Amino acid sequence: MANTKKMDFVLLGLLSHEPMTGYEMKKRLDTSLRFFWGGSYGSIYPTLNQLEREGKVTKENASSNGREKILYSITDHGKIILKEWLKEPAKKDELRYETLLKLFFGKEIGFNGTKEHIERFEEKCRGELHILNMFAENLFHYLGDDTHKHYYLTVQFGIKTYESYLEWCKEAKILIEEWKNK
Amino acid sequence: MANTKKMDFVLLGLLSHEPMTGYEMKKRLDTSLRFFWGGSYGSIYPTLNQLEREGKVTKENASSNGREKILYSITDHGKIILKEWLKEPAKKDELRYETLLKLFFGKEIGFNGTKEHIERFEEKCRGELHILNMFAENLFHYLGDDTHKHYYLTVQFGIKTYESYLEWCKEAKILIEEWKNK
DNA sequence: CTTACCATGTAAGGCGTTACATGATTCA
DNA sequence: TGAATCATGTAACGCCTTACATGGTAAG
Numbered sequence: 001m002a003n004t005k006k007m008d009f010v011l012l013g014l015l016s017h018e019p020m021t022g023y024e025m026k027k028r029l030d031t032s033l034r035f036f037w038g039g040s041y042g043s044i045y046p047t048l049n050q051l052e053r054e055g056k057v058t059k060e061n062a063s064s065n066g067r068e069k070i071l072y073s074i075t076d077h078g079k080i081i082l083k084e085w086l087k088e089p090a091k092k093d094e095l096r097y098e099t100l101l102k103l104f105f106g107k108e109i110g111f112n113g114t115k116e117h118i119e120r121f122e123e124k125c126r127g128e129l130h131i132l133n134m135f136a137e138n139l140f141h142y143l144g145d146d147t148h149k150h151y152y153l154t155v156q157f158g159i160k161t162y163e164s165y166l167e168w169c170k171e172a173k174i175l176i177e178e179w180k181n182k
Numbered sequence: 183m184a185n186t187k188k189m190d191f192v193l194l195g196l197l198s199h200e201p202m203t204g205y206e207m208k209k210r211l212d213t214s215l216r217f218f219w220g221g222s223y224g225s226i227y228p229t230l231n232q233l234e235r236e237g238k239v240t241k242e243n244a245s246s247n248g249r250e251k252i253l254y255s256i257t258d259h260g261k262i263i264l265k266e267w268l269k270e271p272a273k274k275d276e277l278r279y280e281t282l283l284k285l286f287f288g289k290e291i292g293f294n295g296t297k298e299h300i301e302r303f304e305e306k307c308r309g310e311l312h313i314l315n316m317f318a319e320n321l322f323h324y325l326g327d328d329t330h331k332h333y334y335l336t337v338q339f340g341i342k343t344y345e346s347y348l349e350w351c352k353e354a355k356i357l358i359e360e361w362k363n364k
Numbered sequence: 365c366t367t368a369c370c371a372t373g374t375a376a377g378g379c380g381t382t383a384c385a386t387g388a389t390t391c392a
Numbered sequence: 393t394g395a396a397t398c399a400t401g402t403a404a405c406g407c408c409t410t411a412c413a414t415g416g417t418a419a420g
Contacts, residue, residue, distance in 0.1 A: 114332065150285055
Protein backbone atom coordinates (compact mmCIF):
# COMPACT_ATOMS: atom_id res chain seq x y z
CA MET A 1 0.00 0.00 0.00
CA ALA A 2 1.51 3.26 -1.11
CA ASN A 3 2.89 6.07 0.95
CA THR A 4 -0.04 8.44 0.93
CA LYS A 5 0.97 10.01 4.19
CA LYS A 6 2.05 13.62 3.95
CA MET A 7 2.26 14.55 7.61
CA ASP A 8 5.99 13.79 7.78
CA PHE A 9 6.70 16.28 5.00
CA VAL A 10 4.41 18.87 6.54
CA LEU A 11 6.24 18.65 9.85
CA LEU A 12 9.66 18.62 8.18
CA GLY A 13 8.57 21.63 6.19
CA LEU A 14 7.52 23.54 9.29
CA LEU A 15 10.81 22.69 10.95
CA SER A 16 12.70 23.90 7.89
CA HIS A 17 11.41 27.35 8.84
CA GLU A 18 12.48 27.13 12.47
CA PRO A 19 12.67 24.71 15.42
CA MET A 20 9.41 24.40 17.32
CA THR A 21 7.23 22.20 19.52
CA GLY A 22 4.48 19.85 18.39
CA TYR A 23 1.96 22.18 19.93
CA GLU A 24 3.27 25.06 17.84
CA MET A 25 3.10 22.94 14.68
CA LYS A 26 -0.54 22.26 15.37
CA LYS A 27 -1.11 26.00 15.68
CA ARG A 28 0.52 26.59 12.30
CA LEU A 29 -1.74 23.98 10.76
CA ASP A 30 -4.70 25.83 12.24
CA THR A 31 -3.61 29.24 11.01
CA SER A 32 -1.12 29.60 8.14
CA LEU A 33 -1.93 26.23 6.55
CA ARG A 34 -5.56 26.02 7.48
CA PHE A 35 -6.81 26.97 4.05
CA PHE A 36 -5.17 24.02 2.31
CA TRP A 37 -4.04 21.51 4.91
CA GLY A 38 -4.93 20.16 8.34
CA GLY A 39 -4.00 17.65 11.01
CA SER A 40 -4.63 16.65 14.61
CA TYR A 41 -2.40 15.91 17.60
CA GLY A 42 -3.23 12.26 17.09
CA SER A 43 -1.22 12.31 13.90
CA ILE A 44 1.35 14.98 14.77
CA TYR A 45 2.97 13.49 17.87
CA PRO A 46 3.31 9.91 16.61
CA THR A 47 4.77 11.21 13.33
CA LEU A 48 7.26 13.34 15.21
CA ASN A 49 8.50 10.30 17.08
CA GLN A 50 8.75 8.34 13.86
CA LEU A 51 10.77 11.15 12.27
CA GLU A 52 13.16 11.09 15.20
CA ARG A 53 13.64 7.32 14.91
CA GLU A 54 14.42 7.86 11.22
CA GLY A 55 16.97 10.53 12.05
CA LYS A 56 15.09 13.30 10.24
CA VAL A 57 14.51 15.43 13.31
CA THR A 58 16.14 15.80 16.72
CA LYS A 59 14.48 16.38 20.06
CA GLU A 60 15.71 18.85 22.60
CA ASN A 61 14.27 19.11 26.06
CA ALA A 62 13.19 22.71 26.50
CA SER A 63 11.04 22.34 29.59
CA SER A 64 11.00 25.41 31.75
CA ASN A 65 10.02 25.16 35.39
CA GLY A 66 7.63 22.25 35.60
CA ARG A 67 6.20 22.69 32.11
CA GLU A 68 7.11 19.94 29.70
CA LYS A 69 8.32 21.14 26.34
CA ILE A 70 10.13 19.44 23.48
CA LEU A 71 11.78 21.51 20.79
CA TYR A 72 12.18 19.72 17.48
CA SER A 73 14.77 20.60 14.86
CA ILE A 74 15.26 19.25 11.36
CA THR A 75 18.50 17.36 10.64
CA ASP A 76 20.57 17.50 7.45
CA HIS A 77 19.14 14.14 6.48
CA GLY A 78 15.65 15.49 7.12
CA LYS A 79 16.34 18.45 4.88
CA ILE A 80 17.47 16.18 2.06
CA ILE A 81 14.32 14.08 2.33
CA LEU A 82 12.17 17.20 2.41
CA LYS A 83 13.86 18.68 -0.66
CA GLU A 84 13.46 15.46 -2.61
CA TRP A 85 9.76 15.48 -1.94
CA LEU A 86 9.41 19.19 -2.67
CA LYS A 87 10.99 18.71 -6.09
CA GLU A 88 8.57 15.95 -7.09
CA PRO A 89 5.40 17.04 -8.89
CA ALA A 90 2.38 17.35 -6.62
CA LYS A 91 0.30 14.21 -6.87
CA LYS A 92 -3.06 15.10 -5.45
CA ASP A 93 -4.93 18.37 -5.31
CA GLU A 94 -8.27 17.54 -3.88
CA LEU A 95 -11.38 19.52 -3.10
CA ARG A 96 -14.22 17.95 -1.09
CA TYR A 97 -17.13 20.27 -0.56
CA GLU A 98 -20.20 18.90 1.16
CA THR A 99 -21.93 22.09 0.11
CA LEU A 100 -21.53 21.16 -3.56
CA LEU A 101 -22.73 17.65 -2.86
CA LYS A 102 -25.91 19.01 -1.29
CA LEU A 103 -26.34 21.37 -4.20
CA PHE A 104 -25.88 18.63 -6.74
CA PHE A 105 -28.68 16.58 -5.19
CA GLY A 106 -30.66 19.70 -4.39
CA LYS A 107 -33.71 18.80 -6.44
CA GLU A 108 -34.95 16.76 -3.47
CA ILE A 109 -35.19 19.81 -1.22
CA GLY A 110 -36.09 22.44 -3.81
CA PHE A 111 -34.61 25.80 -4.68
CA ASN A 112 -35.27 27.33 -1.28
CA GLY A 113 -33.19 24.70 0.45
CA THR A 114 -30.47 25.11 -2.13
CA LYS A 115 -30.48 28.85 -1.63
CA GLU A 116 -30.03 28.43 2.11
CA HIS A 117 -26.95 26.28 1.50
CA ILE A 118 -25.52 28.95 -0.75
CA GLU A 119 -26.16 31.68 1.79
CA ARG A 120 -24.48 29.73 4.56
CA PHE A 121 -21.55 29.09 2.27
CA GLU A 122 -21.39 32.77 1.39
CA GLU A 123 -21.14 33.76 5.05
CA LYS A 124 -18.37 31.28 5.67
CA CYS A 125 -16.46 32.58 2.65
CA ARG A 126 -16.74 36.16 3.81
CA GLY A 127 -15.25 35.14 7.14
CA GLU A 128 -12.39 33.23 5.56
CA LEU A 129 -11.67 36.03 3.13
CA HIS A 130 -11.52 38.49 5.98
CA ILE A 131 -8.93 36.36 7.78
CA LEU A 132 -6.87 35.89 4.63
CA ASN A 133 -6.88 39.61 3.93
CA MET A 134 -5.51 40.26 7.39
CA PHE A 135 -2.80 37.66 6.81
CA ALA A 136 -1.90 39.32 3.52
CA GLU A 137 -1.68 42.75 5.14
CA ASN A 138 0.60 41.53 7.88
CA LEU A 139 2.75 39.54 5.49
CA PHE A 140 3.28 42.58 3.34
CA HIS A 141 5.78 43.93 5.90
CA TYR A 142 7.90 40.79 5.74
CA LEU A 143 8.22 40.32 2.00
CA GLY A 144 11.97 40.76 2.22
CA ASP A 145 12.16 37.18 3.47
CA ASP A 146 11.85 34.21 1.09
CA THR A 147 9.84 32.10 3.53
CA HIS A 148 7.26 34.84 3.76
CA LYS A 149 7.24 35.33 0.01
CA HIS A 150 6.20 31.71 -0.44
CA TYR A 151 3.63 32.03 2.29
CA TYR A 152 2.32 35.14 0.56
CA LEU A 153 1.74 33.22 -2.68
CA THR A 154 -0.52 30.74 -0.91
CA VAL A 155 -2.43 33.52 0.83
CA GLN A 156 -3.01 35.23 -2.50
CA PHE A 157 -4.28 31.93 -3.83
CA GLY A 158 -6.80 31.75 -1.02
CA ILE A 159 -7.95 35.31 -1.52
CA LYS A 160 -8.48 34.82 -5.26
CA THR A 161 -10.36 31.63 -4.58
CA TYR A 162 -12.73 33.02 -1.98
CA GLU A 163 -13.38 36.10 -4.06
CA SER A 164 -14.46 33.91 -6.94
CA TYR A 165 -16.61 31.81 -4.61
CA LEU A 166 -18.42 34.95 -3.51
CA GLU A 167 -19.00 35.99 -7.12
CA TRP A 168 -20.42 32.57 -7.83
CA CYS A 169 -22.73 32.81 -4.82
CA LYS A 170 -24.12 36.07 -6.15
CA GLU A 171 -24.69 34.68 -9.62
CA ALA A 172 -26.10 31.41 -8.37
CA LYS A 173 -28.67 33.21 -6.23
CA ILE A 174 -29.78 35.24 -9.24
CA LEU A 175 -30.14 32.09 -11.33
CA ILE A 176 -32.19 30.43 -8.61
CA GLU A 177 -34.53 33.39 -8.35
CA GLU A 178 -35.06 33.23 -12.11
CA TRP A 179 -35.76 29.53 -11.97
CA LYS A 180 -38.15 29.92 -9.03
CA ASN A 181 -40.24 32.54 -10.83
CA LYS A 182 -40.83 30.44 -13.90
CA MET B 183 -16.89 7.87 16.81
CA ALA B 184 -19.07 10.11 14.70
CA ASN B 185 -20.66 9.34 11.41
CA THR B 186 -18.27 11.04 9.06
CA LYS B 187 -19.15 8.75 6.22
CA LYS B 188 -20.87 10.42 3.31
CA MET B 189 -20.83 7.64 0.75
CA ASP B 190 -24.32 6.47 1.72
CA PHE B 191 -25.78 9.89 0.97
CA VAL B 192 -23.83 10.16 -2.27
CA LEU B 193 -25.22 6.84 -3.48
CA LEU B 194 -28.75 7.66 -2.29
CA GLY B 195 -28.45 10.98 -4.07
CA LEU B 196 -27.41 9.37 -7.34
CA LEU B 197 -30.30 6.91 -7.05
CA SER B 198 -32.69 9.79 -6.42
CA HIS B 199 -31.95 10.79 -10.02
CA GLU B 200 -32.55 7.35 -11.48
CA PRO B 201 -31.97 3.64 -10.78
CA MET B 202 -28.53 2.44 -11.78
CA THR B 203 -25.75 -0.08 -11.15
CA GLY B 204 -22.78 0.31 -8.85
CA TYR B 205 -20.55 0.52 -11.87
CA GLU B 206 -22.58 3.41 -13.24
CA MET B 207 -22.40 5.21 -9.89
CA LYS B 208 -18.63 4.96 -10.01
CA LYS B 209 -18.72 6.53 -13.47
CA ARG B 210 -20.78 9.43 -12.17
CA LEU B 211 -18.28 9.98 -9.40
CA ASP B 212 -15.56 10.06 -12.04
CA THR B 213 -17.39 12.53 -14.29
CA SER B 214 -20.18 14.74 -12.95
CA LEU B 215 -18.97 14.71 -9.34
CA ARG B 216 -15.26 14.45 -9.98
CA PHE B 217 -14.59 18.11 -9.27
CA PHE B 218 -15.86 17.96 -5.69
CA TRP B 219 -16.24 14.33 -4.65
CA GLY B 220 -14.75 10.88 -5.24
CA GLY B 221 -14.92 7.24 -4.26
CA SER B 222 -13.72 3.78 -5.19
CA TYR B 223 -15.42 0.43 -5.77
CA GLY B 224 -14.04 -0.67 -2.43
CA SER B 225 -16.33 1.77 -0.72
CA ILE B 226 -19.23 1.76 -3.19
CA TYR B 227 -20.21 -1.91 -3.22
CA PRO B 228 -20.04 -2.52 0.54
CA THR B 229 -22.05 0.66 1.15
CA LEU B 230 -24.66 -0.44 -1.36
CA ASN B 231 -25.13 -3.71 0.52
CA GLN B 232 -25.36 -1.85 3.80
CA LEU B 233 -28.03 0.46 2.33
CA GLU B 234 -30.03 -2.55 1.22
CA ARG B 235 -29.87 -4.13 4.68
CA GLU B 236 -31.12 -0.81 6.06
CA GLY B 237 -34.02 -0.76 3.62
CA LYS B 238 -32.87 2.41 1.91
CA VAL B 239 -32.34 0.84 -1.51
CA THR B 240 -33.62 -2.26 -3.31
CA LYS B 241 -31.72 -4.58 -5.60
CA GLU B 242 -33.06 -5.89 -8.86
CA ASN B 243 -31.32 -8.50 -10.91
CA ALA B 244 -30.86 -7.04 -14.35
CA SER B 245 -28.32 -9.49 -15.74
CA SER B 246 -28.56 -9.97 -19.47
CA ASN B 247 -27.03 -13.04 -21.12
CA GLY B 248 -24.18 -14.09 -18.91
CA ARG B 249 -23.29 -10.61 -17.74
CA GLU B 250 -24.03 -9.96 -14.11
CA LYS B 251 -25.83 -6.72 -13.44
CA ILE B 252 -27.64 -5.34 -10.39
CA LEU B 253 -29.92 -2.35 -10.70
CA TYR B 254 -30.37 -0.38 -7.50
CA SER B 255 -33.35 1.83 -6.71
CA ILE B 256 -33.98 4.16 -3.79
CA THR B 257 -36.88 3.32 -1.47
CA ASP B 258 -39.29 5.78 0.16
CA HIS B 259 -37.40 5.32 3.40
CA GLY B 260 -34.15 6.03 1.57
CA LYS B 261 -35.61 9.23 0.16
CA ILE B 262 -36.62 10.43 3.61
CA ILE B 263 -33.12 9.79 4.98
CA LEU B 264 -31.58 11.57 2.00
CA LYS B 265 -33.83 14.60 2.38
CA GLU B 266 -33.08 14.87 6.09
CA TRP B 267 -29.38 14.99 5.35
CA LEU B 268 -29.80 17.40 2.45
CA LYS B 269 -31.62 19.86 4.70
CA GLU B 270 -28.87 19.88 7.31
CA PRO B 271 -26.16 22.52 6.92
CA ALA B 272 -23.02 21.25 5.23
CA LYS B 273 -20.44 20.39 7.86
CA LYS B 274 -17.17 20.20 6.04
CA ASP B 275 -15.91 21.92 2.93
CA GLU B 276 -12.32 20.90 2.60
CA LEU B 277 -9.56 21.69 0.18
CA ARG B 278 -6.29 19.72 0.26
CA TYR B 279 -3.81 20.86 -2.32
CA GLU B 280 -0.38 19.29 -2.30
CA THR B 281 0.62 21.99 -4.75
CA LEU B 282 0.01 24.67 -2.12
CA LEU B 283 1.90 22.65 0.46
CA LYS B 284 4.93 22.48 -1.83
CA LEU B 285 4.61 26.19 -2.52
CA PHE B 286 4.39 27.04 1.15
CA PHE B 287 7.66 25.25 1.86
CA GLY B 288 9.11 26.35 -1.47
CA LYS B 289 12.04 28.26 0.00
CA GLU B 290 13.94 24.97 0.18
CA ILE B 291 13.86 24.48 -3.59
CA GLY B 292 13.96 28.11 -4.68
CA PHE B 293 11.83 30.14 -7.03
CA ASN B 294 12.56 28.02 -10.08
CA GLY B 295 11.19 24.93 -8.41
CA THR B 296 8.18 26.86 -7.21
CA LYS B 297 7.57 28.17 -10.71
CA GLU B 298 7.59 24.63 -12.09
CA HIS B 299 4.91 23.62 -9.61
CA ILE B 300 2.80 26.56 -10.66
CA GLU B 301 3.19 25.73 -14.34
CA ARG B 302 2.20 22.11 -13.82
CA PHE B 303 -0.78 23.28 -11.82
CA GLU B 304 -1.69 25.72 -14.57
CA GLU B 305 -1.74 22.97 -17.18
CA LYS B 306 -3.93 20.78 -15.02
CA CYS B 307 -6.35 23.65 -14.49
CA ARG B 308 -6.58 24.36 -18.18
CA GLY B 309 -7.51 20.73 -18.76
CA GLU B 310 -10.13 20.70 -16.02
CA LEU B 311 -11.59 23.97 -17.19
CA HIS B 312 -11.88 22.61 -20.70
CA ILE B 313 -13.83 19.59 -19.45
CA LEU B 314 -16.11 21.73 -17.29
CA ASN B 315 -16.83 24.06 -20.19
CA MET B 316 -17.92 21.10 -22.27
CA PHE B 317 -20.16 19.92 -19.45
CA ALA B 318 -21.71 23.38 -19.22
CA GLU B 319 -22.33 23.52 -22.96
CA ASN B 320 -24.05 20.15 -22.98
CA LEU B 321 -26.06 20.92 -19.87
CA PHE B 322 -27.36 24.09 -21.42
CA HIS B 323 -29.75 22.03 -23.56
CA TYR B 324 -31.29 20.34 -20.53
CA LEU B 325 -31.92 23.31 -18.28
CA GLY B 326 -35.65 22.64 -18.37
CA ASP B 327 -35.05 19.88 -15.85
CA ASP B 328 -34.46 20.62 -12.14
CA THR B 329 -31.86 17.90 -11.71
CA HIS B 330 -29.82 19.43 -14.48
CA LYS B 331 -30.28 22.92 -13.09
CA HIS B 332 -28.67 21.84 -9.84
CA TYR B 333 -25.91 20.07 -11.72
CA TYR B 334 -25.38 23.25 -13.71
CA LEU B 335 -24.82 25.28 -10.54
CA THR B 336 -21.98 23.00 -9.47
CA VAL B 337 -20.42 23.15 -12.94
CA GLN B 338 -20.51 26.92 -12.86
CA PHE B 339 -18.83 26.78 -9.48
CA GLY B 340 -16.04 24.71 -10.96
CA ILE B 341 -15.61 27.00 -13.93
CA LYS B 342 -15.40 30.11 -11.75
CA THR B 343 -12.91 28.39 -9.50
CA TYR B 344 -10.57 27.21 -12.23
CA GLU B 345 -10.72 30.54 -13.97
CA SER B 346 -9.58 32.23 -10.78
CA TYR B 347 -6.85 29.61 -10.32
CA LEU B 348 -5.54 30.45 -13.78
CA GLU B 349 -5.54 34.16 -12.99
CA TRP B 350 -3.60 33.46 -9.82
CA CYS B 351 -1.05 31.38 -11.77
CA LYS B 352 -0.44 34.27 -14.10
CA GLU B 353 0.00 36.76 -11.27
CA ALA B 354 2.11 34.41 -9.19
CA LYS B 355 4.51 33.84 -12.06
CA ILE B 356 4.93 37.60 -12.49
CA LEU B 357 5.64 38.02 -8.78
CA ILE B 358 8.22 35.26 -8.87
CA GLU B 359 10.00 36.83 -11.83
CA GLU B 360 10.15 40.10 -9.94
CA TRP B 361 11.52 38.40 -6.87
CA LYS B 362 14.09 36.47 -8.88
CA ASN B 363 15.46 39.63 -10.51
CA LYS B 364 16.09 41.39 -7.26
C1' DC C 365 -10.07 30.63 41.88
C1' DT C 366 -11.20 29.64 37.59
C1' DT C 367 -10.73 29.99 32.74
C1' DA C 368 -7.89 29.91 28.99
C1' DC C 369 -3.88 28.41 27.18
C1' DC C 370 0.54 25.68 26.96
C1' DA C 371 2.04 21.05 26.26
C1' DT C 372 2.36 15.90 25.32
C1' DG C 373 0.61 11.80 24.27
C1' DT C 374 -2.41 7.13 23.60
C1' DA C 375 -6.39 4.07 22.23
C1' DA C 376 -10.25 2.86 19.62
C1' DG C 377 -12.24 2.65 15.74
C1' DG C 378 -14.07 4.45 11.38
C1' DC C 379 -13.10 5.35 6.68
C1' DG C 380 -11.35 4.57 2.29
C1' DT C 381 -7.85 3.26 -1.03
C1' DT C 382 -5.17 -0.22 -3.48
C1' DA C 383 -4.60 -4.49 -5.09
C1' DC C 384 -6.49 -8.61 -6.07
C1' DA C 385 -9.89 -11.88 -8.12
C1' DT C 386 -13.20 -13.09 -11.69
C1' DG C 387 -15.59 -13.22 -15.88
C1' DA C 388 -18.51 -11.60 -19.88
C1' DT C 389 -19.07 -8.58 -24.08
C1' DT C 390 -17.90 -5.45 -27.75
C1' DC C 391 -15.14 -3.59 -31.17
C1' DA C 392 -11.18 -3.12 -34.10
C1' DT D 393 -7.45 -12.42 -30.95
C1' DG D 394 -6.50 -8.89 -28.06
C1' DA D 395 -7.75 -4.59 -25.83
C1' DA D 396 -11.18 -1.89 -23.80
C1' DT D 397 -15.20 -1.75 -21.31
C1' DC D 398 -18.95 -3.64 -18.46
C1' DA D 399 -19.68 -5.52 -14.00
C1' DT D 400 -19.23 -7.14 -9.01
C1' DG D 401 -16.92 -7.80 -5.12
C1' DT D 402 -13.26 -8.81 -0.98
C1' DA D 403 -8.97 -8.36 1.90
C1' DA D 404 -5.30 -5.96 3.75
C1' DC D 405 -3.83 -2.25 5.51
C1' DG D 406 -2.75 2.60 6.08
C1' DC D 407 -4.31 6.97 7.70
C1' DC D 408 -6.60 10.06 10.55
C1' DT D 409 -9.91 11.88 13.79
C1' DT D 410 -12.16 11.79 18.21
C1' DA D 411 -12.07 11.15 22.79
C1' DC D 412 -9.57 10.46 26.60
C1' DA D 413 -5.79 11.25 30.02
C1' DT D 414 -2.65 14.36 32.41
C1' DG D 415 -0.67 18.36 34.33
C1' DG D 416 1.52 23.02 34.51
C1' DT D 417 1.12 28.34 34.01
C1' DA D 418 -0.75 33.01 33.29
C1' DA D 419 -4.18 36.34 33.60
C1' DG D 420 -8.35 38.31 35.22
